[in-house]
Each structure stands twice: as C-alpha cells, then as structure tokens.
Amino acid sequence: MKGYLTLGIDIGTSSVKARVLDTRTNQIVAKGFQTHPLLLSKPGYAEQEGDSYWSAVKSAIRQCLDCGIDAENIAGVALSGLVGVMLPIDKDGRPVRPGMIWMDARAEEECNEIRERVGEEVINYNNGNRIACWFIEPKALWMKKHEPGLFNKTYKLLSPAGYCTYRLCKEFTINKGDAGLFYPFDYQKGEWNTELAEKIGVPIDKYPKIYDCDEVVGTVDDEAAAETGLKKGTIVVAGGTDISSAALGCGVTKAYQAYYSMGTGSNLGIMIPTPERKEEFRILKWPHVIPGLTMFDAPMAFTGASLNWFNGTFGGHEQVVAKSTGQNVFSLYDAEAAAQTKPGAGGLLYLPYLGNTLSPHWNPNSKGVFFGVTLSTSREDMIRALMEGVAFDLYSNIKIAQASGAKIDGLTLNGGPTKSRFWNRITADVTGIPLSTTNVDEAAPLGDAILAAKGAGLCDSIIAMSKDIVKVTETIEPDMKNHEMYQDFFGIWQRVYENLKKEMDDHHQLLFKYNFTK
Structure with a gap:
C-alpha cells in the first residue's frame, strides 16, 4: 500500500487521542478524541474494559477520517497506551475480565509473596524496578488466586495498546516499552527471562512476542478495516508506551534530556543510556521507543x-x-x-x-x-x-x-x-x-505517528523527524x-x-x- 500519511493513536486513562501526520509537510492534518470509562467498584479497585479501549480507538480513527482523510493515503498506524494494566486475553483474542489498571491497589498481598518467593533484589536487577501493585505480575497472581478459572483461560497478557493492535491485525504482540512493565522483562537485554517468569508463578507462554517500537507487526485485516474505515493491508507498527511515545513526540530524544507529562496522572521522565544502571527503585525504568535509551520515569497518580x-x-x-x-x-x-x-x-x-x-x-x-x-x-x-x-x-x-x-x-x-x-x-x-x-498539542499520538512513518518506510530516522517537527515555543524561568x-x-x-x-x-x-x- 502506498501513502504519505501516518496515524498515531494514544490510549490514555480517560480518553483516546489520534493524530494523522502528513509526512510530506510534517504537519498534523486530522485529529480524533474519544473518552472511555473507568470502573471503581471497591476501595483500591480500578478497572477498564478492553473493548472500551477498542471502541474509543475506533471512534477516534473515524473522526480522523471524517476530517477529509482518504484512508488510501494512510501508509501506517501505531498505538501507544497507559501502562501498568493487567489485561488477560483468551485464545480467540477476547478479554477474559476487565483490565486492572495502574491505579488498582488490591494486590499488596501478592507483592509480599513475590518478595518472599523471588526477592526484591532479583526483580530490581532483571527488570530495573521495584515490587508494587502498579506492575503486572502482582495483579496476575491476584487473578490466579481469586479467579483461577479466568487465569487458566488466559492465553496472553496484553497491554491496552497491545490489545488494540491485536484488534487491528490479529497478532498477539507487545512493544518493548510495554514489556518493561512486566517483571520477567530483562530491561538491558530486551527479552523475557523465562526462569524468572516461572519462579514468579506466571507461565512464560502467557507472555506475547516482543517487538521493537518501530517494527512492523502486521497489517490491518478485513474485520478491522470494516470497523475502523482503514484500508485492509495498512501497515501496523508495534508502537510504545504512552510516556515513551510522548517523549519522542515532544522532542526528548537524547540521553539526559527530561520532560514532564501531565494528564489524569503525570510522569517525570529522564533519559538515561540503557547500560547505565541506577540503583534507585522509587523511580521506574523502562525502554524508550529509541533503542539504547531507558526512561528513568517517576509516575504520579492524581495530577x-x-x-x-x-x-x-x-x-x-x-x-x-x-x-x-x-x-x-x-x-x-x-x-x-x-x-x-x-x-x-x-x-x-x-x-x-x-x-x-x-x-x-x-x-x-x-x-x-x-x-x-x-x-x-x-x-x-x-x-x-x-x-x-x-x-x-x-x-x-x-x-x-x-x-x-x-x-x-x-x-x-x-x-x-x-x-x-x-x-x-x-x-x-x-x-x-x-x-x-512546544508547538505540539498532544505528544504521544504524534510520537506514534512518527513510529508508524519509520515502520512504513516514510522516514529514515525517528530522531531526525522529531527534531524537524518539534519546536520550543516558550521557556518559563523560575x-x-x-x-x-x-x-x-x-x-x-x-x-x-x-x-x-x-x-x-x-x-x-x-x-x-x-x-x-x-
């Protein structure tokens, strides 16, 4: 499929934002926005339906196309999304329960079990992160203990972006950024640690294949084309986390640059070279969409x-x-x-x-x-x-x-x-x-559109493309x-x-x- 447009979509905690990028002019030419619900059934519980994400993604895509965009000209699409979401999917690609999102705090007992069975220092070294309810495995173990039938039914654990990517191309995938929120992910090697997964108690076969953030994972299939209005065969790229795609989309592309992203929650992100270990685990680490860089990231919940x-x-x-x-x-x-x-x-x-x-x-x-x-x-x-x-x-x-x-x-x-x-x-x-x-209104979907451009062969360097697009508009001195x-x-x-x-x-x-x- 030929085309000069790319589509970036970011799934946030409260809404989905989409942007269409014209790679000839490096201008945003269409926008989409759709809210989706948050389920708060008990103190400490916070869930969202996988199909609510997909419905909002479809609406945001349709809004972009309604701006006069010809789907034939869209060469590639990439999605990012909120992290810390345990979204279990069955073999047929259907969610087996609502996803427990980053706000969900029910799995403290499971955190203690991981500390006792595996050890905090083992998780620290492999994944670069601490043990906390915010991550995937404590929530997965909660499901294993309290909902064993649903745990056994789970074929793959996906992120919100991974699930909607599946809905586009029917491939079970996870980008390296999202993988960083799973404890078996070795953040310096960029691969699953099978032995650690088994020790934690989540079989390694429940984890999807890992892809680089600008790597092609498939193409839009007939069903997704009918639901979204995109053309069958449109390239689907792996995408990133909402935070790492936002970093790319606001021009933070080099080691030691930093940014502050505010939404429902917020993130302080500092770029560090991946080989550079920092023995500080109150702040998180996961891969940037740019190879060789790690996000030294501090998430804050209620901004x-x-x-x-x-x-x-x-x-x-x-x-x-x-x-x-x-x-x-x-x-x-x-x-x-x-x-x-x-x-x-x-x-x-x-x-x-x-x-x-x-x-x-x-x-x-x-x-x-x-x-x-x-x-x-x-x-x-x-x-x-x-x-x-x-x-x-x-x-x-x-x-x-x-x-x-x-x-x-x-x-x-x-x-x-x-x-x-x-x-x-x-x-x-x-x-x-x-x-x-900067001159960027929403950085995450722009970052996704840049990743899609790289995957579709419309740019040689995501760093250079980001530099061409992003300009500082004001500096506020304290x-x-x-x-x-x-x-x-x-x-x-x-x-x-x-x-x-x-x-x-x-x-x-x-x-x-x-x-x-x-």
Missing part, C-alpha cells in the same frame, strides 16, 4: 485528576459559566486562583493521593489530605493548593532523581494541564527548574524568591505524609470494614 475531582465536586458555578460563555472550565479556575490568592495558598498544603500514591512512596493505602485549613482559607486557596501539591509531588521525585546522579537542567512539558500558564508558573517556582513548552518560600513549606508537606502513614493504613482498613465503596 489532572485532582482538579477534575474539585471540578466535579465543587465546580457547579464554573461549569455553568463555561457552558454559557464557551470558555474552558479549567481556565476559570486559573483566573480565580491567580486573582485571589498568592503563592503558598495562605499556607494550605495538599497531598494529591486520592486513591494511592505511586513514585516515590508506592503506598496503596495513602489518602488525599488538605493540611493547614484556617478560618481565612478560601475556595481559591484550595484551587491553588491543589496545583501546588501536585508540583510538590513532582519536586519530591526530582530531588530523588538528582540524588541518584541524574542531571536535570530543564523540563519539556506536555499534556492537557500544561496548557495552563498559571499551573506551569507554579511548577517552575516549586521545582526551581526552567520549563519549556522565580527563585518563590522557590525559597516553597522549599520551606515542602519540608512540612513531606512530614505531613510521613506522620500520617499509620493513620492512612488504619483508615484504609476501616473503608473495607464498613463497606465504604464510593
């Missing part, structure tokens, strides 16, 4: 989700104003907080742990906290404190990364919340690090006077969490005892 929670709970007025004026509701929060508060939010501190915490604490029992409420605390202080609390969470990971030897001179920004200049200013001042914005003030409050912010860990554990147990499922 945009914190402001979404506030909007859904307290934002009735702003929602009405936004609807009547056509404004973005979150820009209204920016304006209110900017006009009526000062840096520091009157001393109000916020721990952004609305379900659990990922890097650096990895505590599935953690809870959100507002600390420092007084009679003078305003609603606008809460808005600013939400943003500052998210920035403090980022700063805690930056300090850990720097202590491990990682050098961070600046952060390239990407993701919906980074469209807020107000929030970006807070992030720069809290961290004391310059931030750069106000160091504000940074000094934030440093003082950051110490208290850290102690609030440390002093409440036991109470968080006890509170978590009471949620189950009294069946508080909301």
Whole structure:
C-alpha cells in the first residue's frame, strides 16, 4: 500500500487521542478524541474494559477520517497506551475480565509473596524496578488466586495498546516499552527471562512476542478495516508506551534530556543510556521507543485528576459559566486562583493521593489530605493548593532523581494541564527548574505517528523527524524568591505524609470494614 500519511493513536486513562501526520509537510492534518470509562467498584479497585479501549480507538480513527482523510493515503498506524494494566486475553483474542489498571491497589498481598518467593533484589536487577501493585505480575497472581478459572483461560497478557493492535491485525504482540512493565522483562537485554517468569508463578507462554517500537507487526485485516474505515493491508507498527511515545513526540530524544507529562496522572521522565544502571527503585525504568535509551520515569497518580475531582465536586458555578460563555472550565479556575490568592495558598498544603500514591512512596493505602485549613482559607486557596501539591509531588521525585546522579537542567512539558500558564508558573517556582513548552498539542499520538512513518518506510530516522517537527515555543524561568518560600513549606508537606502513614493504613482498613465503596 502506498501513502504519505501516518496515524498515531494514544490510549490514555480517560480518553483516546489520534493524530494523522502528513509526512510530506510534517504537519498534523486530522485529529480524533474519544473518552472511555473507568470502573471503581471497591476501595483500591480500578478497572477498564478492553473493548472500551477498542471502541474509543475506533471512534477516534473515524473522526480522523471524517476530517477529509482518504484512508488510501494512510501508509501506517501505531498505538501507544497507559501502562501498568493487567489485561488477560483468551485464545480467540477476547478479554477474559476487565483490565486492572495502574491505579488498582488490591494486590499488596501478592507483592509480599513475590518478595518472599523471588526477592526484591532479583526483580530490581532483571527488570530495573521495584515490587508494587502498579506492575503486572502482582495483579496476575491476584487473578490466579481469586479467579483461577479466568487465569487458566488466559492465553496472553496484553497491554491496552497491545490489545488494540491485536484488534487491528490479529497478532498477539507487545512493544518493548510495554514489556518493561512486566517483571520477567530483562530491561538491558530486551527479552523475557523465562526462569524468572516461572519462579514468579506466571507461565512464560502467557507472555506475547516482543517487538521493537518501530517494527512492523502486521497489517490491518478485513474485520478491522470494516470497523475502523482503514484500508485492509495498512501497515501496523508495534508502537510504545504512552510516556515513551510522548517523549519522542515532544522532542526528548537524547540521553539526559527530561520532560514532564501531565494528564489524569503525570510522569517525570529522564533519559538515561540503557547500560547505565541506577540503583534507585522509587523511580521506574523502562525502554524508550529509541533503542539504547531507558526512561528513568517517576509516575504520579492524581495530577489532572485532582482538579477534575474539585471540578466535579465543587465546580457547579464554573461549569455553568463555561457552558454559557464557551470558555474552558479549567481556565476559570486559573483566573480565580491567580486573582485571589498568592503563592503558598495562605499556607494550605495538599497531598494529591486520592486513591494511592505511586513514585516515590508506592503506598496503596495513602489518602488525599488538605493540611493547614484556617478560618481565612478560601475556595481559591484550595484551587491553588491543589496545583501546588501536585508540583510538590513532582519536586519530591526530582530531588530523588538528582540524588541518584541524574542531571536535570530543564523540563519539556506536555499534556492537557500544561496548557495552563498559571499551573506551569507554579511548577517552575516549586521545582526551581526552567520549563519549556512546544508547538505540539498532544505528544504521544504524534510520537506514534512518527513510529508508524519509520515502520512504513516514510522516514529514515525517528530522531531526525522529531527534531524537524518539534519546536520550543516558550521557556518559563523560575522565580527563585518563590522557590525559597516553597522549599520551606515542602519540608512540612513531606512530614505531613510521613506522620500520617499509620493513620492512612488504619483508615484504609476501616473503608473495607464498613463497606465504604464510593
């Protein structure tokens, strides 16, 4: 099939985004967007249906084609997606249960079993990561223990991107980035460790074949063509993780570059050479889409989700104003907080742990906290404190990364919340690090489109193509006077969490005892 367009699709926690790239001009010429649901049935449970991912992918593709795109001109497609999702698939390619996603914290007991049976240091050395509910095998062992029939029915464990790639071309595959979230993946050799898989208790035959991120895995088949509108025979490329594709799509392609991606959750990503071992496991490691680079990545769970929670709970007025004026509701929060508060939010501190915490604490029992409420605390202080609390969470990971030897001179920004200049200013001042914005609206699907171009033979170098497309539009320098003030409050912010860990554990147990499922 000939063509000059490529299609990149990113499956996020709350939505799917698609972009069509014209490789002749390096311009985005079509967009698609579709939300999909999150299932929260019990405290600590967080699931999504595999077919919800696929339905959203189909809708996003159709929206792109409805922009006047001729499917005949699309030469290749690649998908990325959220990571830390245990999605079991049967031999016929159907999900056997909803996927337990990265937010799901039910498998702490299984984490302890892996520590006892295998050893944390063995996982650290092979996979480069820690043992935590966030990864695949603890969730798989939970299914093996509590749903043995479904575990036995499972043919392959796929990622969301891997499942939707299967729906396109009927091949069971996993890209190297997604594979990095599975403990048997040897992150320096780039292959499965069969002995380790068996020791953990998940048979190696349940793992799919690993592909390089720009490698062709198949072509769109008749069924997928009918469902999506793509042409049969369109090349399907392996793709990457949402974070690694986003790094490519915002121009972070060299060792020691760093970026900050914000969405429902967020990620601090620092590029390190794969042979360079860092004995720091509060921050994760998995392959970049670029061979030879590893993402030294700190995921944080409740970034945009914190402001979404506030909007859904307290934002009735702003929602009405936004609807009547056509404004973005979150820009209204920016304006209110900017006009009526000062840096520091009157001393109000916020721990952004609305379900659990990922890097650096990895505590599935953690809870959100507002600390420092007084009679003078305003609603606008809460808005600013939400943003500052998210920035403090980022700063805690930056300090850990720097202590491990990682050098961070600046952060390239990407993701919906980074469209807020107000929030970006807070992030720069809290961290004391310059931030750069780019001309890219959504980096992950652009990164996927670049990978598809390489797989389809439309470019020789994904690094060169990224460099041609991505341009810095603004650099935000930190106000160091504000940074000094934030440093003082950051110490208290850290102690609030440390002093409440036991109470968080006890509170978590009471949620189950009294069946508080909301």
